Amino acid sequence: MSSKRGTPLNCTETLLTVSIGAQYYRKWRIPDLSEASFYPGRFTTSDFYLNKQIFAPPTMDAAAIYRKMIDSERNIYEPAELHHQNRHDPSHFVDLMICQQNRSNDLKVDGNKLVSESSGKSYTVRENVVDVRVDAESNDEWARLNEQFLNYHRSLSPFTLINSTPVINYVSVKSGIGQLKNARVLDVGAGTGHMFCSFFRFPETLDYFLLDPNLRLLHDQFIRVYPGLTELKLSHFLGYSEDLPFVDESFDLVMSYSSIDHFKDFPQFIESAKRVLKSGGTLLISSHLDKDSKGSSFGERIDSLFSSTGLEKLARSRYFRKWAVGHDDHTYHFENSQPIRQVMEEKGFVVEQDEEFGNYFFLVGRKG
Numbered sequence: 001m002s003s004k005r006g007t008p009l010n011c012t013e014t015l016l017t018v019s020i021g022a023q024y025y026r027k028w029r030i031p032d033l034s035e036a037s038f039y040p041g042r043f044t045t046s047d048f049y050l051n052k053q054i055f056a057p058p059t060m061d062a063a064a065i066y067r068k069m070i071d072s073e074r075n076i077y078e079p080a081e082l083h084h085q086n087r088h089d090p091s092h093f094v095d096l097m098i099c100q101q102n103r104s105n106d107l108k109v110d111g112n113k114l115v116s117e118s119s120g121k122s123y124t125v126r127e128n129v130v131d132v133r134v135d136a137e138s139n140d141e142w143a144r145l146n147e148q149f150l151n152y153h154r155s156l157s158p159f160t161l162i163n164s165t166p167v168i169n170y171v172s173v174k175s176g177i178g179q180l181k182n183a184r185v186l187d188v189g190a191g192t193g194h195m196f197c198s199f200f201r202f203p204e205t206l207d208y209f210l211l212d213p214n215l216r217l218l219h220d221q222f223i224r225v226y227p228g229l230t231e232l233k234l235s236h237f238l239g240y241s242e243d244l245p246f247v248d249e250s251f252d253l254v255m256s257y258s259s260i261d262h263f264k265d266f267p268q269f270i271e272s273a274k275r276v277l278k279s280g281g282t283l284l285i286s287s288h289l290d291k292d293s294k295g296s297s298f299g300e301r302i303d304s305l306f307s308s309t310g311l312e313k314l315a316r317s318r319y320f321r322k323w324a325v326g327h328d329d330h331t332y333h334f335e336n337s338q339p340i341r342q343v344m345e346e347k348g349f350v351v352e353q354d355e356e357f358g359n360y361f362f363l364v365g366r367k368g
C-alpha cells in the first residue's frame with residue numbers, strides 16, 4: 001500500500017483535521033459525554049475507536065491517532081474495495097422470514113434463490129445477501145448501488161469515525177444496551193453494519209441481522225477499523241424499514257442508529273418494528289437533530305458548524321461533486337425527539353428513556 005506521508009494537506013484533510021478539534025469542542029458542549037467516551041476495560045484510549053490495538057500509548061490524543069491511522073492503518077486515497085464478509089447462509093435464518101408478496105413463511109433455499117413454495121415468488125441471494133426489495137427482480141440495481149457505495153465511501157473519512165465514536169459510546173453506555181448478550185438483534189438502516197462491533201461489547205454472543213436497501217456491505221476502511229466485521233457472523237438483507245421481512249415476535253432488540261431520518265415513512269417503520277419484536281423487546285432509535293440555530297447564541301451557532309451535518313458536508317463536498325453522490329439524502333429533519341416519541345407511544349411502546357444531548361438523541365421503548 002502506498003504511503004502519502006509528506007504530501008501537503010489538501011483542503012479535505014485540513015477540514016478533517018480541524019474537525020478533530022471540533023470534536024473536543026463538542027465534547028465540552030455535550031454533558032457527561034467525556035465520561036462515556038471510552039468503554040472501560042475492553043476499550044481504552046489505545047484501542048480508541050479501532051476496536052483493536054494500534055500500539056498507541058494511552059495518552060496519545062485524537063489528532064495523533066488520526067495521523068497514525070492515515071499513515072499506517074488506512075489510506076484514504078486508495079480505491080475502495082469490497083471484502084467478503086462472514087455471513088450466515090440463508091438456511092440459518094430462513095424460518096424467520098416471510099415472503100412479503102403473500103405474507104407466508106414457507107421460504108426454502110433453492111440454489112441462489114429463496115423461493116416461496118405456495119406462491120412461487122422468490123428472492124435473489126448473492127454472497128449470502130438476500131435481496132428482499134420488492135422491485136429488485138424487475139429493477140436490478142446491484143451494480144449501480146455497488147458503484148455508488150464505493151464512491152460514497154471514498155468520501156467516508158476518519159472525520160465520520162472520530163465524530164461519531166463518542167456519540168456511539170455515549171448511547172451504548174447510557175442506554176445500557178451496549179451490554180446486551182445472547183440476543184437476536186435487527187439493525188435497520190444498518191449501512192456497513194459497524195454498529196455490531198462499535199456499539200456492542202459482546203457482539204460474538206449476538207445473532208445479528210443487518211437490513212439496508214443499499215449495498216453498503218463492507219469496505220476496506222471499515223474492515224481496518226473494525227476487523228471484527230470479517231470475523232463475526234451476521235445476516236445481511238437488502239430491504240426497507242417500512243416492511244420488515246420477518247415473522248412476528250422474532251427479535252429481542254430492533255435498532256435504528258443514524259438512519260430514521262433517511263426512511264421514507266418512519267411511523268411505518270415503528271409499526272413494523274413492533275410487529276417483529278418479541279413481547280418485552282426493546283426498540284432503540286438514535287440519530288442526530290437538526291436544530292434551528294438561527295437567532296441562537298454564538299456558541300450554538302459554532303456548535304452547529306462543527307456538527308456532523310455541518311463540517312462533514314463541507315469536507316465531503318469535493319467528493320459529492322466529483323461522484324455526483326447525493327448531498328443530503330435525509331427525508332426527515334428532526335429538531336427534537338418528540339415526533340418520534342409520540343409515534344412510539346401511539347403504537348403502544350412504553351418509552352423508558354428519552355434523552356437529547358447536543359445535536360443527538362436516543363429513545364428506548366419497550367413493547368408491552
Ligand SMILES: C[S@@+](CC[C@H](N)C(=O)[O-])C[C@H]1O[C@@H](n2cnc3c(N)ncnc32)[C@H](O)[C@@H]1O
Nearest residue numbers: 189190191212214240241257258259262263264
Ligand atoms: C447515515 S446511514 C447510517 C448507517 C448506519 N446505521 C451507521 O450508523 O453507520 C443511513 C442508512 O439508512 C439507509 N436507509 C435509507 N432509507 C432506508 C429505508 N427506507 N429502510 C432502511 N434503511 C434505509 C441508507 O441506505 C443508509 O445506509
